[in-house]
Amino acid sequence: MATETPPRFAPGDRVRVRAAFPPGHIRTPFFVRGREGRVEALAAIHPNPEGLAYGGDGTPRRPVYRVAFRQADLWEDYAGAPGDATVVDIFEHWLEPAEGGAP
Amino acid sequence: MAKRRHHDMGGLDAGPVEISDHDHAPWEKQVNAMLRLLADPKRGVMTVDELRRGIEDLGPGVYDELSYYERWISSIGNILLEKGVIEVDELGRKMTEVEARMRAAQDETSKAAAGKAGA
Amino acid sequence: MSEHDDHTHDHKHDHGHDHDNGHAPHPFQPDIEDGPITEYMVLTRAIGELMVEKGVFAAEDLREKLEYMQSRKPALGARLIARAWTDPAFAARLERDAMAAAQELDIDVGVVEIRALPDRPGLHNVIVCTLCSCYPVMLLGNSPDWYKSREYRSRVVREPRAVLAEFGTEIPAETELRIHDSTAELRYFVIPERPAGTEGWSEERLADIVTRDCMIGTALPKPGAA
Numbered sequence: 387m388a389t390e391t392p393p394r395f396a397p398g399d400r401v402r403v404r405a406a407f408p409p410g411h412i413r414t415p416f417f418v419r420g421r422e423g424r425v426e427a428l429a430a431i432h433p434n435p436e437g438l439a440y441g442g443d444g445t446p447r448r449p450v451y452r453v454a455f456r457q458a459d460l461w462e463d464y465a466g467a468p469g470d471a472t473v474v475d476i477f478e479h480w481l482e483p484a485e486g487g488a489p
Numbered sequence: 490m491a492k493r494r495h496h497d498m499g500g501l502d503a504g505p506v507e508i509s510d511h512d513h514a515p516w517e518k519q520v521n522a523m524l525r526l527l528a529d530p531k532r533g534v535m536t537v538d539e540l541r542r543g544i545e546d547l548g549p550g551v552y553d554e555l556s557y558y559e560r561w562i563s564s565i566g567n568i569l570l571e572k573g574v575i576e577v578d579e580l581g582r583k584m585t586e587v588e589a590r591m592r593a594a595q596d597e598t599s600k601a602a603a604g605k606a607g608a
Numbered sequence: 609m610s611e612h613d614d615h616t617h618d619h620k621h622d623h624g625h626d627h628d629n630g631h632a633p634h635p636f637q638p639d640i641e642d643g644p645i646t647e648y649m650v651l652t653r654a655i656g657e658l659m660v661e662k663g664v665f666a667a668e669d670l671r672e673k674l675e676y677m678q679s680r681k682p683a684l685g686a687r688l689i690a691r692a693w694t695d696p697a698f699a700a701r702l703e704r705d706a707m708a709a710a711q712e713l714d715i716d717v718g719v720v721e722i723r724a725l726p727d728r729p730g731l732h733n734v735i736v737c738t739l740c741s742c743y744p745v746m747l748l749g750n751s752p753d754w755y756k757s758r759e760y761r762s763r764v765v766r767e768p769r770a771v772l773a774e775f776g777t778e779i780p781a782e783t784e785l786r787i788h789d790s791t792a793e794l795r796y797f798v799i800p801e802r803p804a805g806t807e808g809w810s811e812e813r814l815a816d817i818v819t820r821d822c823m824i825g826t827a828l829p830k831p832g833a834a
Contacts, residue, residue, distance in 0.1 A: 470786070
């Protein structure tokens with residue numbers, strides 16, 4: 387049995403989404419890859435869809451985080467309120483600590 | 490090399506949202522219900538993740554050409570074949586039989602309607 | 609997809625006649641299609657019949673699942689919201705655990721976890737699935753066609769205010785917008801703020817103004833709509 391690791395990130399942590407572009411079934415949208423956001427919460431611990439999509443059992447299960455990205459950080463010339471954000475559920479293996487951010 | 494896959498469209502340019510909906514046809518409802526039966530862990534025939542992978546792998550042309558549930562049933566068919574749940578030959582024979590039956594049923598209905606209209 | 613939603617499982621009334629039990633299978637008689645017969649209709653019927661013949665599921669399972677899916681409608685979500693508007697303790701429970709709150713009202717929402725996104729003064733939420741069509745189907749029924757469209761999925765994350773304006777929904781410049789992209793295994797719906805002018809309304813009357821689009825976030829409830 388694959389073991390589960392404790393969540394690596396905590397609410398408030400600054401994280402960067404890995405800028406990886408493998409083929410295959412991926413739940414990390416293109417528009418946030420390489421971008422920096424803030425962990426809002428641990429959303430769940432769930433089986434990995436990248437395995438489930440190919441007949442695997444999705445183990446080890448992974449922490450999934452609610453990560454908020456400021457619209458202004460995602461889109462050039464964003465027209466809207468400065469606080470506007472997109473919140474994306476992201477599996478832990480797609481996240482790294484942002485430079486200067488904890489942990 | 491940054492490569493965006495076709496279905497992964499957040500942030501792309503597109504036209505105005507056409508605020509539309511339609512009543513699902515009987516076959517569309519059947520596709521939806523079948524997927525839920527097949528993906529039920531108690532049967533474990535396939536996962537929704539596999540359904541999605543199958544849809545994504547239809548490729549850009551087909552993805553845009555097919556309607557929503559056409560994409561679903563194409564993917565479901567491919568996944569069931571890939572897993573050996575069904576075989577190509579039996580599916581082909583069944584489709585021939587089903588199509589003949591569907592055409593006959595439609596003919597009946599239109600004949601009945603024509604009969605009523607004529608009465 | 610999922611409207612996809614979802615890893616679903618049969619609801620509690622499913623008898624699960626999965627295997628050939630010696631009885632002749634009841635053939636499932638689908639409705640006759642209106643339009644021209646397409647290869648996808650044929651494929652659908654053929655796969656359905658093969659599944660029944662092989663005992664993967666019974667015709668009765670399919671019939672029950674169709675009925676169950678037909679019973680999933682925005683009115684279910686609207687009931688939760690109307691209750692939350694009239695009962696602050698319920699509102700708190702709905703925000704904390706929407707699955708348990710739905711159960712309190714005897715709403716069977718399946719197993720895929722659905723969470724509530726409450727609007728607040730100065731904060732408005734909108735849901736989307738940019739990768740496919742994830743949606744809280746078990747609470748709201750099937751998503752509308754536009755929710756699955758390229759236009760909505762592409763644009764609502766980048767220019768949400770322009771997209772909402774196309775729905776006739778103007779969000780004040782000082783209100784913070786949060787767009788929620790349902791990328792993983794959780795499904796979300798929006799709890800809009802109770803509009804002014806609905807003081808003293810019954811739960812039923814309140815539920816009538818909570819439309820499907822209000823729970824997606826592309827519309828706001830309007831007292832005049834009831």
